[in-house]
Amino acid sequence: MSGEGKLRTAHRIIIGDSRRMEEVGDRTIHLVVTSPPYPMIEMWDELFSSLNPEIEGALLNEDGALAYSLMNKELDKVWKEVDRVLTTGGIVCINVGDATRKIGGAFQLYPNHSSIIHRFEEMNYQVLPPIIWRKQTNKPNKYMGSGMLPSNAYVTLEHEYILIFRKGGNRSFDPEERENRRKSAYFWEERNVWFSDIWTDLKGISQEMGNDDLRERSAAYPFELAYRLISMYSIQGDTVLDPFLGTGTTIQAAVHTGRNSIGYELYAGFMKVIEDRIAEFRDVSRELAADRLERHAQFVEKRQAEKGNMKHRSLKYGFPVMTGQEKNILFPVVKRIERIEEGEFEVEYSHEVK
Numbered sequence: 001m002s003g004e005g006k007l008r009t010a011h012r013i014i015i016g017d018s019r020r021m022e023e024v025g026d027r028t029i030h031l032v033v034t035s036p037p038y039p040m041i042e043m044w045d046e047l048f049s050s051l052n053p054e055i056e057g058a059l060l061n062e063d064g065a066l067a068y069s070l071m072n073k074e075l076d077k078v079w080k081e082v083d084r085v086l087t088t089g090g091i092v093c094i095n096v097g098d099a100t101r102k103i104g105g106a107f108q109l110y111p112n113h114s115s116i117i118h119r120f121e122e123m124n125y126q127v128l129p130p131i132i133w134r135k136q137t138n139k140p141n142k143y144m145g146s147g148m149l150p151s152n153a154y155v156t157l158e159h160e161y162i163l164i165f166r167k168g169g170n171r172s173f174d175p176e177e178r179e180n181r182r183k184s185a186y187f188w189e190e191r192n193v194w195f196s197d198i199w200t201d202l203k204g205i206s207q208e209m210g211n212d213d214l215r216e217r218s219a220a221y222p223f224e225l226a227y228r229l230i231s232m233y234s235i236q237g238d239t240v241l242d243p244f245l246g247t248g249t250t251i252q253a254a255v256h257t258g259r260n261s262i263g264y265e266l267y268a269g270f271m272k273v274i275e276d277r278i279a280e281f282r283d284v285s286r287e288l289a290a291d292r293l294e295r296h297a298q299f300v301e302k303r304q305a306e307k308g309n310m311k312h313r314s315l316k317y318g319f320p321v322m323t324g325q326e327k328n329i330l331f332p333v334v335k336r337i338e339r340i341e342e343g344e345f346e347v348e349y350s351h352e353v354k
């Protein structure tokens with residue numbers, strides 16, 4: 001990112017194994033936003049078994065405890081790499097759900113969120129308050145166990161966690177970063193929703209991928225989830241990493257928030273899915289900024305009708321804002337995208353929304 005308000009970002013998709021992220025330097029990443037394959041969820045059995053064949057053996061022997069522990073050991077290798085590449089004051093946001101499974105005749109919970117928290121505690125991270133988001137299941141047979149008869153029925157899991165960790169103490173900002181931080185402010189009314197501990201308003205993922213195999217492999221999270229986390233925990237010009245990139249939702253959100261990004265994905269088939277979306281980025285980016293502005297305008301109208309005029313105004317756009325911290329808000333709107341080579345592209349921005 002250069003001075004004079006000109007924002008440019010670079011993005012890189014690496015088809016490779018994030019247990020060794022050789023392409024990423026020590027302490028070069030400001031934020032990690034990711035969702036790993038969830039241990040003990042059946043759709044990931046094959047992948048975990050390919051990472052360590054002992055996992056396949058444990059599953060065949062119906063040894064749930066061993067399989068769970070071995071799966072987490074594979075994830076731990078990635079968390080260790082995340083620790084190497086993250087800068088001091090950097091943040092890690094991990095979206096994960098717990099698993100329920102009947103194995104060896106016993107039904108039980110495999111508490112993925114708690115295993116990951118434990119791991120980050122061991123690495124001396126500060127554990128910050130997590131977010132729980134509601135992920136509705138419409139399956140008719142979603143309730144398990146003994147039906148209307150007590151006491152062998154089980155609660156259905158319809159939420160996932162966003163675990164949030166910080167490396168070292170609070171981040172410090174140099175003068176250029178301080179300026180970017182002010183431009184990266186979010187609206188007061190967005191803060192009130194984004195920083196609440198339960199999100200109930202995230203829409204499911206639109207699975208536009210026609211290919212069944214790809215859809216099955218994706219387990220993508222909603223775009224809004226990545227967009228919010230990046231906006232909440234990094235500033236324009238930062239670099240965001242996703243070691244489990246999947247369909248590239250994190251990279252997409254990084255483009256639209258004016259952050260650089262790097263993603264690792266084992267499965268090469270996702271490269272095309274991500275590259276095919278690049279062409280849409282300009283239009284999507286303008287729509288996203290316009291939507292945010294529209295929602296803000298509605299908020300302002302209602303608020304001013306109830307409480308009178310707001311004291312502050314956006315310097316660039318002229319609309320009223322609640323606090324002085326929002327005065328410098330600049331929306332990064334994609335102006336030009338240049339494909340450098342397969343999996344690598346650069347983005348240039350303007351701040352004009354209309």
Ligand SMILES: C[S@@+](CC[C@H](N)C(=O)[O-])C[C@H]1O[C@@H](n2cnc3c(N)ncnc32)[C@H](O)[C@@H]1O
Binds near residue numbers: 018047245250
């Ligand atoms: C839960 S999905 C991520 C979905 C992603 N958040 C999205 O929105 O599309 C996990 C992804 O991690 C990939 N993966 C698993 N282990 C990996 C590893 N060691 N290195 C790189 N990618 C890995 C899987 O192939 C899968 O696509």
